[in-house]
Amino acid sequence: MELLTTLDAGFLQAEDSDRHVSLAIGAVSVLAGPMPDFESLAKTLAERIMAVPRFGQILRTQPLDLGAPRWVDDTDIDISHHIRRSALPRPGDDAALFRWVAEVMERRLDRDRPLWECWIVDGLAHNRWAILMKIHHCIADGIAATRMLARLCDDVAGDTFATQIRAAHEPTGGGLRMPALTLNPIDWISGAWRTSLGATTAAAAALQGAVEIAGSLLRPAAPSSLTGPVSNMRRYATVEVSLEDVTKVCDRFEVTVNDVALAAITDSFRAMLIRRGETPQRNSLRTLVPVSVRSNDATDKADNRVSVMLPYLPVDKADPISQLRAVHSRLTRAKASGQRQAGNIIVSAANAIPFPFTAWTIRALTRLPQRGVVTLATNVPGPRKRLRVMGREVIRLLPIPPLALQLRTGVAILSYADHLAFGIIGDYDAAPDVDELARGIQRAVARLTAVSAGHWRSTPVGTLALVQGG
Known part of the structure; x- marks a missing residue:
């Protein structure tokens, strides 16, 4: 049991x-x-x-x-x-x-x-x-x-x-390293000082992260067709892009695969809002980004080991390079702010609270109207090599995210062999254009790839000089 x-x-x-x-x-x-x-x-x-x-x-x-x-x-x-x-x-x-x-x-x-x-x-x-x-x-x-x-x-x-x-090598705030035992009293004092300093820093970071998470949930996103209740019917769409192309963008701009994926999602959501006759705002797309806190020796453990970050994706920016750099800086800032550590500590602390209180609290909170977070974007590292089932080759591997908490769309990202697959699920009535959202992601990656190779120029001032200088 x-x-x-x-x-x-x-x-x-x-x-x-x-x-x-x-x-x-x-x-x-x-x-x-x-x-x-x-x-x-x-x-x-x-x-x-x-x-x-x-x-x-x-x-x-x-x-x-x-x-x-x-x-x-x-x-x-x-x-x-x-x-x-x-x-x-x-x-x-x-x-x-x-x-x-x-x-x-x-x-x-x-x-x-x-x-x-x-x-x-x-x-x-x-x-x-x-x-x-x-x-x-x-x-x-x-x-x-x-x-x-x-x-x-x-x-x-x-x-x-x-x-x-990557996340397995980053501190989660769930524990502190104790000073090593030695026979030198000076080492005891310096070790205790470093430990107390680390405890203070970790606690401060986690507290700041907790404040940011709470503020993100309390501040409503800009009103748009992306928010609101969902029905019990769904639409699903996917798109696959070359992992080699994504890697070229990463190398050119010194960003991560996740940065490129989220920048492509940003551009496609921006196009969706404009297509719907809406103006993308700075606070239009608060996004739930799950972050693994799973250690490498627990990859086969059947449970959930995730924390969260809640960045705004920069749909108010039209230029693809500006979007990419903004995504990179915002994720870097979210990591440094302690959001990931705070989420992990909150989950760990909840396990020590009698279950009825946490269960009743979660049920009450999830029944409240949720207007702060607009979408989900989750990235999972998948198989590096081609798989087979009874000798038949798996030629495509497509992820399917969940949809809940009044999020009308969700995107799952999964790497497989030489491709990066985006699986998009949306509410049937509120997101009839998930196919366009998928195609927009593909266009955004293609455009970033062309920019990284110097084959594309955008009109905003500053981008042209950056591309020519590359």
């Missing part, structure tokens, strides 16, 4: 607070055909899935949230409820696949069963087929889920994943 942490249980409580949302995450693997015999494929997938203990467990909740939910083994699991088959109508193109994905993801998982589904999808054009794996967010965050889902593949040994997670 294993109890859920406060953060894991929070995803259940957030789902309970809005009957229109499903807090499941997922990924679509598109494979080269032909599809294997369904019975043998289902048997192989079942063996691999059930090798993950969490997929054989169900949740047991306590009445009135008097105790944390707990994982218990399901002794009577019927695998046919979880591994299912579907077929796309002709012509089986991406549009048909994405409509089907949206319909599957908008339905909640049955909490009386293990919280996952695996769909085998036939009928894709060009002799392709697909596997959709869907799990509840209370089971795992993006990094852990990606590792778990890779168990479906033939061989995941070796350096397949991004094994060095």
Whole structure:
């Protein structure tokens, strides 16, 4: 028996607070055909899935949230409820696949069963087929889920994943290093001084971060069509860009892959607002950016280990280089401000509070109208090498983010081999143009790539000189 942490249980409580949302995450693997015999494929997938203990467990909740939910083994699991088959109508193109994905993801998982589904999808054009794996967010965050889902593949040994997670090497504020024991009294004094100084610095940074997070949640975003309640129907779209192109931009402007991805998202959201007849404001796009606090030796642990940053994406800026530099500086500032440390400390502290109080508080807060955060952008390092399932190559790996807390759109970013995939989910009524949002991301990356190579010039003063000087 294993109890859920406060953060894991929070995803259940957030789902309970809005009957229109499903807090499941997922990924679509598109494979080269032909599809294997369904019975043998289902048997192989079942063996691999059930090798993950969490997929054989169900949740047991306590009445009135008097105790944390707990994982218990399901002794009577019927695998046919979880591994299912579907077929796309002709012509089986991406549009048909994405409509089907949206319909599957908008339905909640049955909490009386293990919280996952695996769909085998036939009928894709060009002799392709697909596997959709869907799990509840209370089971795992993006990094852990990606590792778990890779168990479906033939061989995941070796350096397949991004094994060095940047966040794992950054301080979280969750602990302090004690001075080493020596026989020199001077070392004792200097060590104690350094420890107390570090404690003061960490506490100050975490406090500042907590203030910034609270202020971000309390300050409403600029009124726009991006905010408001959601329905229970979804739209889904994806786009893939060359990881080599993104890396060239990173090298040219000394930024990270995440900076480039968020800058492309910024430009596309700006175009969306303008297309809708709205003026992008400085405070139009407060964005929830999850940050991993998972250590490298815990990548296979089934749970959530994330903190958050809440930067404004600079949709008020028209120039792509200005957008990129603003994204980089704002994320750097958010990291330095202690937001990540504060989020981690808050989550850790919540685990020490009696569960009923945290559960009731989360349920109450998630029922309140949320107007500060507008969208989600989560980036997960994926497989570095091409994967195979029963000898068939996975030619595309597409992420699917959740949608909740009155966010009308969400973007998940996943690297796979030589591509970076953006999976976009949106409310069916409030975000009918998610396809355009995807195409806008692709155009933005192409434009940044051209700028980095000196093949494109923009009109704002200053950008022209920068490109010519490069």
